[in-house]
Amino acid sequence: MAYNKQPSAPPQAPPIQYLPAFVAAAQLGSFRAAAQQLNVTPSAISQQIKSLEQRIGLSLFSRQGKELQLSQAGEEFFSFAAHSLGHYQQGWQGFAEQFLSPQIRISMTDYVANRIIIPRLADFMEHSGIPLEIHTSSRNQNLQANTLDAAIRFGTPPWPEHHARVISDAQVAMVASPEYWRQHPLTCRQHWQHQTLIHARRVTNDWQRLEQSQGYTITARQQLMFDSYETAIEAAKAGLGIMLASFPTSNQELRSGVLQAHSEKRFSSGEHFYLITKPNDHKEKRYQQLFSWLSAVFAEL
Structure with a gap:
């Protein structure tokens, strides 16, 4: 056997x-x-x-x-x-x-970082004791795929596996430099054919949304495409065309006079500014402190 x-x-x-x-x-x-x-x-x-x-x-x-x-x-x-x-x-x-780290790694656009967060960052860190590590990107970062803890985003949920808190409502308005408006008045539909439209995002056509709200098609002379809000704002300030600016974030440009709104009328964008966070019980209290601070900052813009 x-x-x-x-x-x-x-x-x-x-x-x-x-x-x-x-x-x-x-x-x-x-x-x-x-x-x-x-x-x-x-x-x-x-x-x-x-x-x-x-x-x-x-x-x-x-x-x-x-x-x-x-x-x-x-x-x-x-x-x-x-x-x-x-x-x-x-x-x-x-x-x-x-x-284990008290630090919060947060992603945001260059514009939000340079114009809103960094000028006020010292005050936040002094009163909260929370160190922020700021990462700038014009793209929505997947927090689950990297070491980021949070992000400030302009858009609409859902973002799967993320917690979204509304920092601020958002509106849009047509803005351009004072010189541009002098050279390219916009008082009737026929004037659109002489305009240059600035796009701040490649994925979303904000001008198409305006067309839908106005009820007619906008036929402009040319289109300028940019992949970030920061560069689009700079193009508008340089007199290259009209852009749809988001508020309250762009209030500073209007107050300083480098940009002027076409009218006092603002449109609902259907989007909001959000604080997006990666689920983490250890950092939840710090997230809440950061959210409260951001809400107050945006309310004062």
């Missing part, structure tokens, strides 16, 4: 706590140097490596006189042990930044 021999189970992996001593000794070529780096005694390093070798059943180091070298097995073990330890340390750093 024949019996099928069952393959023996592979040995269990040694405990991961042995890896720092082994990797340090392999990289530095010295138990003493590894001990100094890890703030332990040389005998502790020697004992951990001895225990590691006993668990594996192989010698990981060989000595050529006074020189400490990896054995063939040691070199193979080091190739994945160092990678595993580095991956763990990198993962821990991300975990600590997300759940």
Whole structure:
């Protein structure tokens, strides 16, 4: 009668706590140097490596006189042990930044950062004690796919897996430089054919929304496309055309006179300014402080 021999189970992996001593000794070529780096005694390093070798059943180091070298097995073990330890340390750093750090990493457009947040940032950090790390982007960032905690967005929900708080309502109005309005008056429909329309977003056609609210098609002389609100505002200030500015964020440009609204009439954009946050119970109280501050700032614009 024949019996099928069952393959023996592979040995269990040694405990991961042995890896720092082994990797340090392999990289530095010295138990003493590894001990100094890890703030332990040389005998502790020697004992951990001895225990590691006993668990594996192989010698990981060989000595050529006074020189400490990896054995063939040691070199193979080091190739994945160092990678595993580095991956763990990198993962821990991300975990600590997300759940243990008081800092909030927040994304926003250049315009919001430069005109609204940065001029008031010192006051917020002084009174809240919350350090902000500001990232600027004209694109909506997926908070779940990176280390960001929050974002200030102009748009409409939903944003899956994010918590959205309304900072401020938004309206739009046609604005241009005073010189542009002098050279290109807009007092009747026929005047549209002499106008240049500035677009601040490539994905959303804000002028098309205005057409729908006005009930007629706008036929302009030319269109200028920009991928950010910041550059669109600068183009309007330079007298290149008309743009649909968002309020209350652009109140400053009107008060300073660098831009003028076509009329006092403003239109509902159907969008709002939001604080978007990544779910995190550890930072929820800080999110709420940030939201309260942003709401007050936008209300005063």
